[in-house]
Amino acid sequence: xxxxxxxxxPGASEPIYRQIVExxxxxxxxxxxxxxxxxxxxxxxxxxHAINPMTVSRxxxxxxxxxxxxxxxxxxxxxxxxxxxxxxxxxxxxxxxPRMQDLARAARELELPASRVLRRLGQLLEDGT
Amino acid sequence: xxxxxxxxxPGASEPIYRQIVExxxxxxxxxxxxxxxxxxxxxxxxxxHAINPMTVSRxxxxxxxxxxxxxxxxxxxxxxxxxxxxxxxxxxxxxxxPRMQDLARAARELELPASRVLRRLGQLLEDGT
DNA sequence: CCATGTGTATTGTTGTATTGATACACATGG
DNA sequence: CCATGTGTATCAATACAACAATACACATGG
Numbered sequence: 001x002x003x004x005x006x007x008x009x010p011g012a013s014e015p016i017y018r019q020i021v022e023x024x025x026x027x028x029x030x031x032x033x034x035x036x037x038x039x040x041x042x043x044x045x046x047x048x049h050a051i052n053p054m055t056v057s058r059x060x061x062x063x064x065x066x067x068x069x070x071x072x073x074x075x076x077x078x079x080x081x082x083x084x085x086x087x088x089x090x091x092x093x094x095x096x097x098p099r100m101q102d103l104a105r106a107a108r109e110l111e112l113p114a115s116r117v118l119r120r121l122g123q124l125l126e127d128g129t
Numbered sequence: 130x131x132x133x134x135x136x137x138x139p140g141a142s143e144p145i146y147r148q149i150v151e152x153x154x155x156x157x158x159x160x161x162x163x164x165x166x167x168x169x170x171x172x173x174x175x176x177x178h179a180i181n182p183m184t185v186s187r188x189x190x191x192x193x194x195x196x197x198x199x200x201x202x203x204x205x206x207x208x209x210x211x212x213x214x215x216x217x218x219x220x221x222x223x224x225x226x227p228r229m230q231d232l233a234r235a236a237r238e239l240e241l242p243a244s245r246v247l248r249r250l251g252q253l254l255e256d257g258t
Numbered sequence: 259c260c261a262t263g264t265g266t267a268t269t270g271t272t273g274t275a276t277t278g279a280t281a282c283a284c285a286t287g288g
Numbered sequence: 289c290c291a292t293g294t295g296t297a298t299c300a301a302t303a304c305a306a307c308a309a310t311a312c313a314c315a316t317g318g
Binding site for chain 2: 022023026027029030031032089092093095096097099100101102103104106107108109110111112113114116117118120121122124125126127
């Protein structure tokens with residue numbers, strides 16, 4: 001994996017370390033990052049995005065404690081072998097649930113018709129692909 | 130408006146004062162809270178949810194500086210007359226865009242088919258109604 | 259008039275989250 | 289062997305959120 005593949009927004013309200021954690025978590029769940037794959041070094045990521053190496057380290061450590069990454073001492077961090085490759089869609093969908101709950105609640109408070117919301121989200125889902 | 134209509138989760142990562150701000154903001158945008166409506170007093174809200182009155186006051190002050198609320202001295206806070214009643218759907222939809230962008234990006238990283246995501250969100254949108 | 263109800267300013271304290279600077283232990287590979 | 293590359297433990301700085309306890313200015317309504 002390349003450091004430039006990580007999208008980091010230092011100005012966002014979402015803490016940097018968590019941006020990294022969630023992004024990597026998702027890419028492992030979909031097997032875009034297969035077991036054994038090496039992640040970019042903390043200094044590499046830090047340099048590429050002008051952030052502190054410790055911030056990246058913190059993200060990696062959390063992922064390790066989740067069992068998603070493995071420390072290869074002296075070499076770096078790799079996607080753990082135990083990280084089940086490509087979890088079933090239903091499990092991956094569950095990862096989105098909190099976000100979707102929030103969205104649904106907000107939409108309700110705005111009294112927006114479901115059709116409008118679904119149509120717009122449909123557009124956004126196309127765009128990226 | 131009643132204090133019990135406010136949904137507050139003290140344990141969430143989202144700060145309490147902002148939970149209040151955004152909730153009220155949406156209910157005004159959809160005209161569930163029409164201009165002139167009185168909001169529950171800070172002490173009322175604070176009592177009902179076991180939070181600090183100043184936290185509620187902070188939320189109200191922010192909404193006032195946005196022009197959405199008006200101070201009626203000695204009486205309380207009311208939805209401002211200038212708060213356009215029921216903004217058009219397109220504007221309300223725009224308020225959801227950041228959240229939807231995030232969701233779309235996450236779904237993409239999880240390599241989830243759009244249909245799955247849309248179907249699940251559809252369910253959630255029904256539930257609340 | 260005055261008790262009672264508004265919101266708010268003030269000051270201080272507490273707990274926590276985030277990021278950063280530095281130094282360290284360790285493994286690799288020429 | 290040792291320069292160079294890993295990750296990270298440690299301590300500090302900062303900012304933020306929430307609470308607590310007052311005190312205040314003001315308007316309402318009996």
